[in-house]
Amino acid sequence: MFAPYLRVGGFCPVSTRIPLVFHGKRGACCLWLRNESNSVTEALVNNDPVCFQAIQRFSELLDRAKSLHEREPMAISLATADAAGRPSVRTVLLRAFDERGFVFFTNEESRKGRQIAANPRAALCFYRDALQEQAHIEGDVVGVSEVESDTYWGSRPRESQVGAWASMQSRPLDSRTTFETRLAEFEQRFAGQPVPRPPYWHGFRIVPDRIEFWKGKPFRLHEREVFERAADGWTVRLLYP
Numbered sequence: 001m002f003a004p005y006l007r008v009g010g011f012c013p014v015s016t017r018i019p020l021v022f023h024g025k026r027g028a029c030c031l032w033l034r035n036e037s038n039s040v041t042e043a044l045v046n047n048d049p050v051c052f053q054a055i056q057r058f059s060e061l062l063d064r065a066k067s068l069h070e071r072e073p074m075a076i077s078l079a080t081a082d083a084a085g086r087p088s089v090r091t092v093l094l095r096a097f098d099e100r101g102f103v104f105f106t107n108e109e110s111r112k113g114r115q116i117a118a119n120p121r122a123a124l125c126f127y128r129d130a131l132q133e134q135a136h137i138e139g140d141v142v143g144v145s146e147v148e149s150d151t152y153w154g155s156r157p158r159e160s161q162v163g164a165w166a167s168m169q170s171r172p173l174d175s176r177t178t179f180e181t182r183l184a185e186f187e188q189r190f191a192g193q194p195v196p197r198p199p200y201w202h203g204f205r206i207v208p209d210r211i212e213f214w215k216g217k218p219f220r221l222h223e224r225e226v227f228e229r230a231a232d233g234w235t236v237r238l239l240y241p
C-alpha cells in the first residue's frame, strides 16, 4: 500500500522551485514544481511562519501516528457539504501536505466531488485514539495541478487504476456482477499498455485557514490550540476545552 506524504523540514520562503516529495513503502519520489505552475501562486497563500509552524506540528503528529503501525496511518475524515449546506463525511487518504494545503485524490463525479463543485469548502479530522490527539483542518478546496495528479496516478497499483475507470463512484450499482464485468472490460481495453488517468480523477487541495490541535488530558481538561488565518497573517491562540 502506497502511503506518501510531503515532509516539510523548516520554513522555506517561496522560491523558483518547490520540492514535492511523496514517501511510501515503495520508496520516495520527488517532483520539482517550477514557478510557472499554479503551485507557487498557491504557496503564497500560506507563506507565513505561523502557518508553517502549524504544518510542522501536523507533520510531527503524523510521525507519531505512523509509529502506531496502523494499516492506514494516513486515513483522515473529510467533511464536505452541498450547496444547501447539508454536510456529509467519509474517510480518505491524505496524500501530501505542505503550507499550500492538504491533498487527497478522488473521483470528481463522486458525491464528495459534486459537493465540492457546488461548495468548495471542506474540513478534515485526524484523530488517533492511541495518541489521544486530534487535528482539525478547514479551508477552501482547489484542484491540484495536472502534474501532481499524474505523478500520484503513476504511483498507484495497476489494479487500482483499472478500478478507478470501472467505478462510477457513489452512483447506484445494480449488482456486484455489473461492477466485475466493467472491471474485466477496462482490463481488456488497457491490456498491454499503461492505464491512463481518467479525466474525472484527480487531486484536491484543502488550502487551510484554520488548523486546530487537540491533546486529550485526564478529566476532560484537554488542551486546544488553534492556528487561524486573518487578513494580516496567521495567529495562534489557546481555546478552553
Ligand SMILES: Cc1cc2nc3c(=O)[nH]c(=O)nc-3n(C[C@H](O)[C@H](O)[C@H](O)COP(=O)(O)O)c2cc1C
Binding pocket: 072, 075, 088, 089, 090, 091, 092, 093, 094, 104, 105, 106, 107, 110, 111, 112, 113, 169, 170
Ligand atoms: C481507509 C480508507 C481510505 C479511503 N481513501 C479514499 C481516497 O483516498 N479517495 C476516495 O475517493 N475514497 C477513499 N475511500 C472511500 C471513501 O471513504 C468513500 O467511500 C468514497 O470516496 C465515496 O465517498 P462519497 O460517496 O462521499 O463521495 C477510503 C475509505 C477508507 C475506509
